[in-house]
Amino acid sequence: MTGIPGLRGTGVVGHLCAAVMVIAAVVALAGSALSPHDANAISLSYSFVGPGGDHLFGFDGNGRDILSRLLVGARTAIAGPSIVVVLSMTVGTTIAVAAAWLGGRFDAISAIILDVLFAFPGILLAVIAAAVFGAGLQAASIALAIAYMPYIARVLRGAALRERAQQYIAALEVQGLAAWVICARHLVPNMIGLVVAQGTILFGFAMVDLAAISFIGLGVQAPQADWGVMVAGGQTGLLQGYPAESLSAGLAIIVVVIAVNVLGERLTERARGGTR
Amino acid sequence: MSEPLAILGVVGLRKEFGPLVAVDDVDFAIPVGGSLAIVGESGSGKTTVARMIVGLERPTAGAIIACGRDRSTPARGAAERRRRGGEVQIVFQDPYSSLDPRQAVTAAIDEVLRLHAADLDADARRARVGELGGLVGLDERQMRARPGALSGGQRQRVAIARALAATPRVIVLDESVAALDVSIQAQVLNLLADVRVATGVSFLLISHDLAVVRQLTEQVIVMQRGRIVERGATAAVLDDPQEPYTQLLRASVPTAGWKPRRRAGAR
Numbered sequence: 237m238t239g240i241p242g243l244r245g246t247g248v249v250g251h252l253c254a255a256v257m258v259i260a261a262v263v264a265l266a267g268s269a270l271s272p273h274d275a276n277a278i279s280l281s282y283s284f285v286g287p288g289g290d291h292l293f294g295f296d297g298n299g300r301d302i303l304s305r306l307l308v309g310a311r312t313a314i315a316g317p318s319i320v321v322v323l324s325m326t327v328g329t330t331i332a333v334a335a336a337w338l339g340g341r342f343d344a345i346s347a348i349i350l351d352v353l354f355a356f357p358g359i360l361l362a363v364i365a366a367a368v369f370g371a372g373l374q375a376a377s378i379a380l381a382i383a384y385m386p387y388i389a390r391v392l393r394g395a396a397l398r399e400r401a402q403q404y405i406a407a408l409e410v411q412g413l414a415a416w417v418i419c420a421r422h423l424v425p426n427m428i429g430l431v432v433a434q435g436t437i438l439f440g441f442a443m444v445d446l447a448a449i450s451f452i453g454l455g456v457q458a459p460q461a462d463w464g465v466m467v468a469g470g471q472t473g474l475l476q477g478y479p480a481e482s483l484s485a486g487l488a489i490i491v492v493v494i495a496v497n498v499l500g501e502r503l504t505e506r507a508r509g510g511t512r
Numbered sequence: 513m514s515e516p517l518a519i520l521g522v523v524g525l526r527k528e529f530g531p532l533v534a535v536d537d538v539d540f541a542i543p544v545g546g547s548l549a550i551v552g553e554s555g556s557g558k559t560t561v562a563r564m565i566v567g568l569e570r571p572t573a574g575a576i577i578a579c580g581r582d583r584s585t586p587a588r589g590a591a592e593r594r595r596r597g598g599e600v601q602i603v604f605q606d607p608y609s610s611l612d613p614r615q616a617v618t619a620a621i622d623e624v625l626r627l628h629a630a631d632l633d634a635d636a637r638r639a640r641v642g643e644l645g646g647l648v649g650l651d652e653r654q655m656r657a658r659p660g661a662l663s664g665g666q667r668q669r670v671a672i673a674r675a676l677a678a679t680p681r682v683i684v685l686d687e688s689v690a691a692l693d694v695s696i697q698a699q700v701l702n703l704l705a706d707v708r709v710a711t712g713v714s715f716l717l718i719s720h721d722l723a724v725v726r727q728l729t730e731q732v733i734v735m736q737r738g739r740i741v742e743r744g745a746t747a748a749v750l751d752d753p754q755e756p757y758t759q760l761l762r763a764s765v766p767t768a769g770w771k772p773r774r775r776a777g778a779r
């Protein structure tokens with residue numbers, strides 16, 4: 237089968253999901269340039285006015301162009317989960333590899349710490365972080381990263397242990413290569429399929445959680461455009477029969493989350509059934 | 513009679529796994545240029561001895577001395593680790609997991625050269641990689657391939673070349689051909705015999721196959737339940753086993769169809 241090398245074996249659906257993610261990333265990077273209007277320009281005379289002209293999605297309760305806010309809001313909607321993924325994958329992979337490599341006491345102690353962290357739901361940790369460090373995307377993302385890290389570490393520890401048991405690793409040890417070199421050059425690259433797959437799935441979870449955190453007012457702060465903020469901000473409109481703002485932002489979240497989850501599942505399947 | 517200096521010796525070697533004594537009071541010495549075989553039924557502790565010698569397992573008691581230096585405790589520091597790698601190498605049994613699936617053959621050998629022949633520049637390393645490939649009978653295309661594109665026998669050739677890249681004085685061969693087809697086994701064994709002639713490397717050979725043992729080694733020890741039950745010159749032990757256990761082993765092991773092209777390690 238043909239396809240993009242990194243996506244081999246994920247099928248047409250996998251490629252479609254990846255396309256959705258690429259579009260989301262482009263919008264996140266260039267959203268303000270792409271948006272037809274100023275996302276924050278308020279004109280109350282346009283409050284809840286429906287689609288018309290180049291205002292494809294109409295206006296929100298404050299008379300702001302919904303499409304522009306969607307495009308601009310993609311940045312924080314994508315950046316937050318990205319921070320979560322990078323942080324928790326880096327720390328989780330490091331702990332997983334160290335536990336698998338060192339075994340013994342380090343493995344046992346790290347398992348206990350991870351178990352304790354497991355007990356904290358991400359949202360709860362984010363609420364605490366907001367209380368301590370103030371509400372905002374950064375605190376919320378770091379809190380989620382900490383909450384998700386144990387899942388990542390646990391899944392990857394198993395993979396690291398399997399890889400550690402391969403004889404090529406022993407051969408490299410006998411050669412006299414330093415342990416961290418073996419891990420960085422050989423062990424982790426051989427787990428990368430699973431790392432990417434887990435990171436992709438995590439991205440979806442983090443996106444939903446961050447939207448929820450923004451929804452309850454502890455994440456991205458209004459009036460800044462953000463998909464989670466928009467779902468929340470559209471509530472008054474929803475009650476008055478103007479669902480465009482909440483619906484469009486919610487739909488954007490759902491489409492991206494489904495795309496990353498489906499792709500993540502397929503990548504995981506591929507990594508698990510991988511050659512060896 | 514004066515003892516020749518041993519290139520590898522173990523004294524009172526012991527390994528416990530919990531209550532299990534896997535290796536119990538094992539002594540042997542391989543003279544410079546000589547080769548020794550360990551035979552014994554499955555579970556008799558042969559692999560554990562090999563793993564302790566290359567530092568993958570820590571002895572419960574006893575000493576391991578290679579090239580005149582003790583290696584019974586973990587290496588301290590990068591330099592010592594590297595030096596040990598340049599003294600004793602190992603080729604494992606399973607050709608399918610002994611190579612990094614992501615690494616082409618040339619890259620795998622080059623990585624070892626970077627570590628053990630740091631004075632070579634890129635061109636010199638490339639030449640040396642080619643030389644080692646030639647020595648183990650891999651062609652250009654196979655050298656560029658990743659392990660997934662190679663057969664079991666070809667992979668074991670790569671593992672041998674990788675071990676040789678460290679210019680070791682001793683190579684431990686733990687059932688290194690047992691997983692291969694008989695005809696491929698013969699090719700790899702001939703290769704090993706040639707390598708020994710070409711490099712003067714010593715083998716510590718672990719094998720079920722007494723024909724192989726006879727062709728590649730001068731000394732043999734027989735292990736049973738972690739202990740050495742018989743030892744001596746290979747030909748003498750195999751022709752005229754004293755222990756009932758060794759007699760049984762000889763009777764129960766089929767001989768392979770391997771005929772050496774030339775005598776190994778003639779001396």
Ligand SMILES: Nc1ncnc2c1ncn2[C@@H]1O[C@H](COP(=O)(O)OP(=O)(O)O)[C@@H](O)[C@H]1O
Pocket residue numbers: 529532534552553554555556557558559560561
């Ligand atoms: N890491 C280990 N943990 C516990 N027991 C082990 C371990 N490695 C080997 N053993 C046990 O030690 C004994 C000797 O094994 P091994 O050295 O592999 O024998 P051989 O190579 O002669 O077949 C066996 O009973 C085996 O189950």
Ligand SMILES: [Mg+2]
Pocket residue numbers: 558559560
């Ligand atoms: Mg064994």
